[in-house]
Amino acid sequence: MIKYSVTHVFEYPLAELLSAREDRYKYLDKFPDLQNVTLLEERVEGNKIFQKRSVSLAKSLPQVLQPLLSDTGLIEESVFYTDTNTHEFVFFPPNNKKVVTISGKSSYTALSDKSSQRVYQCEVKSEVFLVSGLVEAAIEEIHKHSLEKDKNSILNFLTNKPV
Numbered sequence: 001m002i003k004y005s006v007t008h009v010f011e012y013p014l015a016e017l018l019s020a021r022e023d024r025y026k027y028l029d030k031f032p033d034l035q036n037v038t039l040l041e042e043r044v045e046g047n048k049i050f051q052k053r054s055v056s057l058a059k060s061l062p063q064v065l066q067p068l069l070s071d072t073g074l075i076e077e078s079v080f081y082t083d084t085n086t087h088e089f090v091f092f093p094p095n096n097k098k099v100v101t102i103s104g105k106s107s108y109t110a111l112s113d114k115s116s117q118r119v120y121q122c123e124v125k126s127e128v129f130l131v132s133g134l135v136e137a138a139i140e141e142i143h144k145h146s147l148e149k150d151k152n153s154i155l156n157f158l159t160n161k162p163v
Helices: 015-031 133-158
Strands: 002-010 035-047 047-057 073-081 086-092 100-109 118-123
Touching: 002 015, 002 086, 002 133, 015 118, 118 133
Parallel strands: none
Antiparallel strands: 002 118, 035 047, 047 073, 073 086, 086 100, 100 118
């Protein structure tokens, strides 16, 4: 198991960051970096937003995982708590959670009136005999890169908001 943390600071108020977090998915034609994500289910219950998404890894699937996955995508199941601005998530292959699971929590907080941050606490776990360490390291690297791309897509949305 590998644990890691990633922090992103945004020079935007928390309300704008939270809005951009979701609103950018409404404009996929303008944000091609997000086109590998498909919303499968969404429901709101009080202060909780439940989502299930499919995330394609076709272009970034590490070689060590190719023989282990019949599908080149992951399922993300998550809950966003609107009262605490906390997002809990788990990613896994549709047919075999033992290959790899990424789980964690991200928290969105205001740093000042004009800046905010999100902090990810993540854990990658694989139970693949003999190669679990390689799988975990490869997925950690991909996930960190994905979080950086996600940060950039939020910044892109904030600076180029569709009208």
